[in-house]
Amino acid sequence: MTETPTTQTAPKTPVLDRVTLPSDLKALTDRELHRLADELRAETISAVSVTGGHLGAGLGVVELTVALHAVFDTPRDKIIWDVGHQCYPHKILTGRRDRIRTLRTKGGLSGFTKRSESPYDPFGAGHSSTSISAATGFAMARELGAETGDAIAIIGDGALTGGMAFEALNHAGHLGKRLFVVLNDNEMSIAPPVGALSSYLTRLYAEGPLQDLKAVAKGAVSLLPEPFQEGARRAKEMLKGMAVGGTLFEELGFTYVGPVDGHDLDSLLPILRMLKSRARGPVLIHVLTKKGKGYAPAESRPDGGHATNRFDVATGVQVKAPSNAPSYTKVFAESLIKEAARDDKIVAITAAMPDGTGLNLFAERFPRRCFDVGIAEQHAVTFSAGLAAAGMKPFCAIYSTFLQRGYDQIVHDVAIQRLPVRFAIDRAGLVGADGATHAGAYDIAFLANLPGMVVMAAADEAELVHMVATAAAHDTGPIAFRYPRGEGMGVDMPEEGVPLEIGRGRIVAEGGRVAILSFGTRLAEVLKAREALAARGLAPTVADARFAKPLDEELILRLVAEHEALITIEEGAIGGFGSQVAQLLAEHGVFDRGFKFRSMVLPDTFIDHASAEDMYRTAQLDAADIEAKVLELAGAALAKRA
Numbered sequence: 092m093t094e095t096p097t098t099q100t101a102p103k104t105p106v107l108d109r110v111t112l113p114s115d116l117k118a119l120t121d122r123e124l125h126r127l128a129d130e131l132r133a134e135t136i137s138a139v140s141v142t143g144g145h146l147g148a149g150l151g152v153v154e155l156t157v158a159l160h161a162v163f164d165t166p167r168d169k170i171i172w173d174v175g176h177q178c179y180p181h182k183i184l185t186g187r188r189d190r191i192r193t194l195r196t197k198g199g200l201s202g203f204t205k206r207s208e209s210p211y212d213p214f215g216a217g218h219s220s221t222s223i224s225a226a227t228g229f230a231m232a233r234e235l236g237a238e239t240g241d242a243i244a245i246i247g248d249g250a251l252t253g254g255m256a257f258e259a260l261n262h263a264g265h266l267g268k269r270l271f272v273v274l275n276d277n278e279m280s281i282a283p284p285v286g287a288l289s290s291y292l293t294r295l296y297a298e299g300p301l302q303d304l305k306a307v308a309k310g311a312v313s314l315l316p317e318p319f320q321e322g323a324r325r326a327k328e329m330l331k332g333m334a335v336g337g338t339l340f341e342e343l344g345f346t347y348v349g350p351v352d353g354h355d356l357d358s359l360l361p362i363l364r365m366l367k368s369r370a371r372g373p374v375l376i377h378v379l380t381k382k383g384k385g386y387a388p389a390e391s392r393p394d395g396g397h398a399t400n401r402f403d404v405a406t407g408v409q410v411k412a413p414s415n416a417p418s419y420t421k422v423f424a425e426s427l428i429k430e431a432a433r434d435d436k437i438v439a440i441t442a443a444m445p446d447g448t449g450l451n452l453f454a455e456r457f458p459r460r461c462f463d464v465g466i467a468e469q470h471a472v473t474f475s476a477g478l479a480a481a482g483m484k485p486f487c488a489i490y491s492t493f494l495q496r497g498y499d500q501i502v503h504d505v506a507i508q509r510l511p512v513r514f515a516i517d518r519a520g521l522v523g524a525d526g527a528t529h530a531g532a533y534d535i536a537f538l539a540n541l542p543g544m545v546v547m548a549a550a551d552e553a554e555l556v557h558m559v560a561t562a563a564a565h566d567t568g569p570i571a572f573r574y575p576r577g578e579g580m581g582v583d584m585p586e587e588g589v590p591l592e593i594g595r596g597r598i599v600a601e602g603g604r605v606a607i608l609s610f611g612t613r614l615a616e617v618l619k620a621r622e623a624l625a626a627r628g629l630a631p632t633v634a635d636a637r638f639a640k641p642l643d644e645e646l647i648l649r650l651v652a653e654h655e656a657l658i659t660i661e662e663g664a665i666g667g668f669g670s671q672v673a674q675l676l677a678e679h680g681v682f683d684r685g686f687k688f689r690s691m692v693l694p695d696t697f698i699d700h701a702s703a704e705d706m707y708r709t710a711q712l713d714a715a716d717i718e719a720k721v722l723e724l725a726g727a728a729l730a731k732r733a
């Protein structure tokens with residue numbers, strides 16, 4: 092049952108109402124800034140209750156957002172949020188409050204920072220661990236005379252596990268130019284953070300009394316009780332840029348300041364003011380926050396309210412869409428668990444997305460055989476390659492969009508060595524509200540061009556079960572299978588997965604004149620189109636390719652021989668399945684004979700956030716578009732679009 096939120100009254104926000112742009116914060120007293128933070132939190136909760144989206148991370152940085160905008164001079168100074176999922180309070184303060192209830196909807200605000208949306212978003216994001224590199228770029232451009240002010244990267248403890256963040260710290264420390272990195276440490280990624288880095292950060296704040304910095308920043312060391320004075324002097328030295336503690340960050344060339352209570356404006360404001368006036372080189376400010384801060388339903392969730400559907404503000408109860416079928420993610424996880432129960436060589440790998448990939452279920456059943464490597468897709472791929480080289484059967488489960496991070500590792504460590512790594516590619520195709528940064532558009536193209544790679548796409552959830560079995564059985568080289576975000580089609584499910592013959596497609600429905608060869612879950616739209624076309628006496632033959640590599644050449648050439656025209660369709664960009672088929676047809680001289688061929692793919696543009704259905708409509712890949720394409724090829728009049 093769909094529940095409707097009942098208590099969605101807009102919060103009272105007298106101070107926030109006086110803020111249109113960050114410059115308005117300069118006129119507020121520190122007392123008023125405290126009130127502003129409370130109102131900003133209430134407004135963020137209210138907005139996300141209407142739109143859904145990323146809640147917990149934004150609530151955790153409300154005070155930090157206020158302090159940064161109160162102290163720095165944006166947009167001349169550049170505030171660069173890592174991932175960008177925590178930027179809703181920033182959007183509210185930077186001239187977008189009037190549109191904040193359009194977040195992540197068609198035509199509305201993006202759920203991440205986006206350069207085209209506002210001058211206060213100097214750098215776009217969506218994927219993690221990029222902020223320090225980008226901020227270093229801004230800082231060096233300033234050194235070279237560009238018209239730009241301070242660069243401030245805000246990066247979470249989860250995003251810091253991404254190797255790129257360390258590449259940037261290493262470089263920025265070496266350059267030695269003024270740059271601010273705020274490490275927002277809430278001891279959470281989406282799942283609990285992974286590894287020694289997390290324990291290291293915990294040790295840093297276990298050793299550093301928060302009290303010291305607050306007093307130092309206010310210039311009130313002598314007011315501290317005696318036991319704190321020595322620590323405070325030490326902190327003061329840190330603020331002057333003297334390396335005293337030998338923290339990892341200092342070794343990398345940064346002045347380390349912290350830890351600071353990130354919800355205490357009385358700490359944040361004076362420290363940021365002092366740093367702004369005095370810092371000369373790179374500074375890392377270690378800020379402690381709580382994900383979901385100030386909203387009990389978010390704080391009490393294990394993930395700190397990371398992402399949410401629309402919800403009732405009073406109760407935190409989320410609106411749930413009615414569901415008719417299991418999600419592809421769950422079908423994958425349950426199938427893999429069945430395979431792993433039979434084969435103890437099967438292991439599973441996720442890069443910080445155990446829940447999103449369903450591997451949390453696998454981990455419950457096989458804790459020793461499941462690895463969360465943190466936000467480290469490149470490592471996940473090569474780690475899987477190592478496991479495979481040692482005779483294990485790794486299933487490396489990564490969203491299509493994040494797998495882009497590990498491409499050289501797929502080529503160099505997996506494909507060239509023909510290692511049997513199984514890639515479970517979730518969120519294939521358009522994903523909806525997360526928009527272009529999260530679209531799973533390129534994996535077919537970037538995998539199918541690799542020698543020896545097997546590339547499959549599931550047309551429905553039953554097919555996915557068979558593809559998991561196929562991957563488990565395939566031991567001679569790398570293999571990938573892709574499936575979309577969300578629910579399956581509600582088809583009958585097989586008891587057991589049966590390995591498919593590699594490179595064999597299937598005919599789904601016989602017809603005449605035009606053939607449609609589908610790769611992936613557009614098959615449902617193809618069948619809808621077929622129904623409409625049947626009413627006109629033009630029912631096409633429909634086939635499910637199952638494999639983009641190796642292609643089922645026999646099936647494809649048969650379709651060509653028996654039809655006037657062939658259409659391919661896929662949930663991927665140019666260069667993917669359709670291009671592979673076109674190449675085959677060209678090699679067989681099919682075009683020389685004037686054969687009609689069309690390839691329906693995602694357009695050569697980045698499609699903005701909307702519902703996945705809307706995005707596919709924009710991409711012209713729904714049933715009406717397929718119908719029109721068949722009519723065009725069959726030489727019939729174009730159907731009128733509803």
Ligand SMILES: Cc1ncc(C[n+]2csc(CCOP(=O)(O)OP(=O)(O)O)c2C)c(N)n1
Pocket residue numbers: 148151174176177217218219246247248249250251275277279280281382442443444466468493496
């Ligand atoms: C390259 C990449 N991998 C995975 C993700 C998915 N992801 C988004 S936010 C997030 C957790 C980030 O944790 P942290 O940086 O600590 O921020 P917090 O949410 O705790 O504020 C993850 C894993 C991503 N955006 N980019």
Ligand SMILES: CC(=O)[C@@H](O)[C@H](O)COP(=O)(O)O
Pocket residue numbers: 145174176217218281398447518522525576
């Ligand atoms: C910000 C981010 O990258 C993730 O939180 C992403 O939004 C998760 O997407 P799913 O909801 O598809 O798991």
Ligand SMILES: [Mg+2]
Pocket residue numbers: 247248249250275276277278279280
């Ligand atoms: Mg975190």
